[in-house]
Amino acid sequence: MHDTPPPEFVELLDVVRGYQRSRALTVAAELGIADLLADGPRPADDLAAATGTHAPTLYRVLRALASIGVFSEDADRRFALTAMGEYLRRDHPLSVDPAARMFGAEYEWRAWGELAHSVRTGETAAVHALGTDVWEYRRRHPEHGEIFDATMRTFSRADNAGLLAAHDFGRYGTVADIGGGTGAVLAAVLSAHPATRGILFDQEQVVADAGPVLRRAGVADRVDVVPGDFFDTIPEGADAYLLVRILHDWMDEEAARILRGVRAAMAPGARVLVVDAVVGPPNEDPAAKSLDLMMLVSVGGRERTEAEWTTLLTAAGLDLVAVTRATPNKHVIEAVRV
Ligand SMILES: C[S@@+](CC[C@H](N)C(=O)[O-])C[C@H]1O[C@@H](n2cnc3c(N)ncnc32)[C@H](O)[C@@H]1O
Structure with missing residues (x-):
């Protein structure tokens, strides 16, 4: 037996839970948190007021993202951009914001939810989930087309x-x-x-x-x-x-x-x-x-x-x-x- 769980066990569980971080990042991107931090650190309550969200819950999402280096948190629950977080700003030439909003979009989640269908049949999961391919889906939903093009x-x-x-x-x-x-x-x-x-x-x-x-x-x-x-x-x-x-x-x-x-x-x-x-x-x-x-x-x-x-x-x-x-x-x- 091990005193602490073996690293392979920890690493594998991290893979299992990977989508939870991805989801948190998408929510932060959708709320435009990085742009709100462009001029300097701000308290979580302030960010909640600016985004019309539930302050204690937004705080939990942001501190989780700060724990993996997307933001940094100080002792007074103020958040700031890190070198990584800078890439979430929408005005950054290498902005990851559109990618975070595209890969985390609800239609992409539905498609990924059907990966097992692809594995069983060889068919495209998105077509099964959306009833159309993603090109047509984005033509019908231009707002998603624009996010894709920006990505x-x-x-x-x-x-x-x-x-x-x-x-x-x-x-x-x-x-x-x-x-x-x-x-x-x-x-x-x-x-x-x-x-x-x-x-x-x-x-x-x-x-x-x-x-x-x-x-x-x-x-x-x-x-x-x-x-x-x-x-x-x-x-x-x-x-x-x-x-x-x-x-x-x-x-x-x-x-x-x-x-x-x-x-x-x-x-x-x-x-x-x-x-x-x-x-x-x-x-x-x-x-x-x-x-x-x-x-x-x-x-x-x-x-x-x-x-x-x-x-x-x-x-x-x-x-x-x-x-x-x-x-x-x-x-x-x-x-x-x-
Ligand atoms: C993955 S993107 C790559 C875009 C660009 N080459 C780049 O690397 O940034 C694929 C591109 O194929 C275009 N596309 C898809 N179906 C097409 C079609 N039937 N005729 C012309 N372009 C198409 C999409 O609009 C999209 O811009």
């Missing part, structure tokens, strides 16, 4: 430096960002390469919000914004076709359809640049493997090993020519027409 902007900003270091985009005259969201990746690419032009392609209601992102980066005059469905048409004539966090949203059949459309649109010498995870060996790479579960539950897609990428690209008439790590869990997978 993608944060992810892009976090990954952009690694992406630009991993691949020389300066060699392309025109880069088409397919499923480019509100343009955060393309803005970074074009800012770094003033002679390159861009095409931003995504769903109509998504590219509608791209203007401010492109203007802030000073690249709007070099971008053609094209709304559309990547299962129908892909804009022609670019030298590079960038697909960032796109193909992992889809199973092989749909992913190959998107790639075939890109292949048909591209000039013979053009490149396809897929930016996604490349799943590592057994017992490693928890980031890609948990992202893979997210794809399973939420969108009905998957992360892929290098062998699986090769198979998928081959099925679309493309040859994988290089794989370069851009960030700890994102690679640039380069392909050309066979």
Whole structure:
């Protein structure tokens, strides 16, 4: 017997209870607590008054978050932002606030509640839970669409430096960002390469919000914004076709359809640049493997090993020519027409 519980037991229980922290963080994000602390520490009662919440209960949530470093608490029950908590501010360029509100949104919880359904049937949990896929769900609930797009902007900003270091985009005259969201990746690419032009392609209601992102980066005059469905048409004539966090949203059949459309649109010498995870060996790479579960539950897609990428690209008439790590869990997978 042990005097204290064995570390493996403690660690496993911590995994079991992981959702409780996540939930607390989402509630703090929904209440905008980090923004209320932007000018300095405030007492819990003050925060409760500002958010219209039950003071003793808000205090318990905040002290739990302070115990894991999101906020700090002093002896007078005043809370302040920590280095970690700063990322919850909505005005932070790498704000985690939209991610906290998206992953903690009620529709995501319903989807994750159906993981066992996915495991029994192989079906997408979100479709089972919501009666529609998440893209359609977000079209019907634009407020969730906006939170999703903001989450993608944060992810892009976090990954952009690694992406630009991993691949020389300066060699392309025109880069088409397919499923480019509100343009955060393309803005970074074009800012770094003033002679390159861009095409931003995504769903109509998504590219509608791209203007401010492109203007802030000073690249709007070099971008053609094209709304559309990547299962129908892909804009022609670019030298590079960038697909960032796109193909992992889809199973092989749909992913190959998107790639075939890109292949048909591209000039013979053009490149396809897929930016996604490349799943590592057994017992490693928890980031890609948990992202893979997210794809399973939420969108009905998957992360892929290098062998699986090769198979998928081959099925679309493309040859994988290089794989370069851009960030700890994102690679640039380069392909050309066979
Ligand atoms: C995971 S996000 C990635 C966004 C962006 N590439 C990034 O990394 O920030 C997937 C994108 O695919 C877009 N998308 C989904 N279905 C689409 C379709 N049928 N046609 C065009 N875009 C689509 C979504 O609107 C979303 O912007």
